[in-house]
Amino acid sequence: MKKILFGIAxxxxxxxxxxxxxxxxxxxxxxxxxxxxxxxxxxxxxxxKAKSADDLVIKYDTLAVKDGQAVLKxxxxxxxxxxxxxPVMTRMQPEFYAMPEDNLTVDISxxxxxxxxxxxxxxxxxxxxxxxxxxxxxxxxxxxxxxxxYVDPEKANAxxxxxxxxxxxxxxxxxxxxxxxxxxxxxxxxxFKKIYDNMSxxxxxSILMPYxxxxxxxxxxxxxxxxxxxxxxxxxxxxxxxxxxxxxxxxQGKMVSLSDFRGKWVVLDxxxxxxxxxxxxxxxxxxxxxxxxxxxxxxxxxxxESETDWKAGVKKHEIPWLNLYNGNDRTLYEAYGITxxxxxxxxxxxxxxxxxxxxxxxxxxxxxxxxxx
Numbered sequence: 063m064k065k066i067l068f069g070i071a072x073x074x075x076x077x078x079x080x081x082x083x084x085x086x087x088x089x090x091x092x093x094x095x096x097x098x099x100x101x102x103x104x105x106x107x108x109x110x111k112a113k114s115a116d117d118l119v120i121k122y123d124t125l126a127v128k129d130g131q132a133v134l135k136x137x138x139x140x141x142x143x144x145x146x147x148x149p150v151m152t153r154m155q156p157e158f159y160a161m162p163e164d165n166l167t168v169d170i171s172x173x174x175x176x177x178x179x180x181x182x183x184x185x186x187x188x189x190x191x192x193x194x195x196x197x198x199x200x201x202x203x204x205x206x207x208x209x210x211x212y213v214d215p216e217k218a219n220a221x222x223x224x225x226x227x228x229x230x231x232x233x234x235x236x237x238x239x240x241x242x243x244x245x246x247x248x249x250x251x252x253x254f255k256k257i258y259d260n261m262s263x264x265x266x267x268s269i270l271m272p273y274x275x276x277x278x279x280x281x282x283x284x285x286x287x288x289x290x291x292x293x294x295x296x297x298x299x300x301x302x303x304x305x306x307x308x309x310x311x312x313x314q315g316k317m318v319s320l321s322d323f324r325g326k327w328v329v330l331d332x333x334x335x336x337x338x339x340x341x342x343x344x345x346x347x348x349x350x351x352x353x354x355x356x357x358x359x360x361x362x363x364x365x366x367e368s369e370t371d372w373k374a375g376v377k378k379h380e381i382p383w384l385n386l387y388n389g390n391d392r393t394l395y396e397a398y399g400i401t402x403x404x405x406x407x408x409x410x411x412x413x414x415x416x417x418x419x420x421x422x423x424x425x426x427x428x429x430x431x432x433x434x435x
Contacts, residue, residue, distance in 0.1 A: 086134040086166040099125045099132045100147040105140045110272045138162045141269040148173040158186050161269060185268060188241035192232050199225045215338060226253060233257055240268035247277050254281050294399060298415045305409040306397035310386035313373060318386055327358045327434050328409040332400055334366050335375025340404040343422040344379055350427055351383055357434050363388050408433060
């Protein structure tokens with residue numbers, strides 16, 4: 063008799079314990095006034111398999127708010143990404159990832175600026191910890207880029223590097239965390255790949271692993287393209303390739319060809335007045351222009367802007383070397399394999415390309431010094 067009663071009691075206890083499985087309790091800020099709350103979600107499987115935005119199936123739940131909280135029943139279709147719609151326009155909104163059988167609690171203390179925690183599953187508790195560790199740097203970056211229309215690239219890059227280091231520290235401190243596939247998507251290139259390729263079996267059990275797998279495909283493609291680009295630059299540096307010839311108008315409308323300068327060292331500067339790093343690099347290029355004098359010919363080739371803006375940029379920045387206008391013609395970009403701005407090229411007196419540098423890189427001037435002795 064006792065066994066029968068114990069069995070019934072146990073069944074009732076299991077039923078009580080399982081009744082709240084597959085739901086999320088959302089506790090709202092004290093000043094939340096609305097009687098309803100909208101939560102959207104999309105399954106992870108759908109997100110990963112979608113070929114375009116039209117393939118995404120976003121589902122909406124409108125929840126009743128009572129005594130400052132709402133209850134959401136989780137989608138039985140599978141693991142999903144959920145977003146809680148704030149009552150006001152904000153830069154970010156509360157989000158969480160859940161399996162159909164999870165039992166989570168979302169505590170939102172503020173919507174703007176957003177402050178919330180998610181408890182109830184190892185994944186979300188680790189993601190909450192990750193956010194807490196990296197949020198200060200993230201907010202610094204958001205505040206920096208929001209403060210004005212112009213952002214100092216060096217400050218922005220330094221802050222992004224700090225954020226990357228915070229992400230890598232979290233991974234090092236929590237090697238078996240199921241939040242790792244989530245965290246490393248904040249990294250790029252080799253930083254991501256190194257961690258992805260060495261994830262522990264426990265970390266790979268994460269329901270977010272399909273996201274990391276998908277991102278890995280993109281990173282592998284990017285690394286392959288980067289390596290091919292580097293191989294092309296190495297080939298250029300060998301001095302075996304002829305510099306593609308071109309004929310473009312100068313400030314007075316006179317047509318000028320690269321071949322006019324055969325027998326001299328030539329520096330090409332592909333730029334645009336819209337490009338902050340191009341403008342930032344002018345002082346160093348002006349210094350080289352003065353230093354080498356008649357030993358080099360510097361040719362600025364303006365790209366991706368109107369002729370009026372080009373001429374205004376030359377005047378504003380007091381550019382002393384020969385200036386030519388390419389506009390939006392991509393033929394020359396493709397001929398030189400330009401992938402970003404500024405791009406500088408060094409051409410030897412025999413008309414061979416010996417250097418191609420993308421971005422404002424100080425080592426370009428070391429290369430120039432080695433060639434022009």
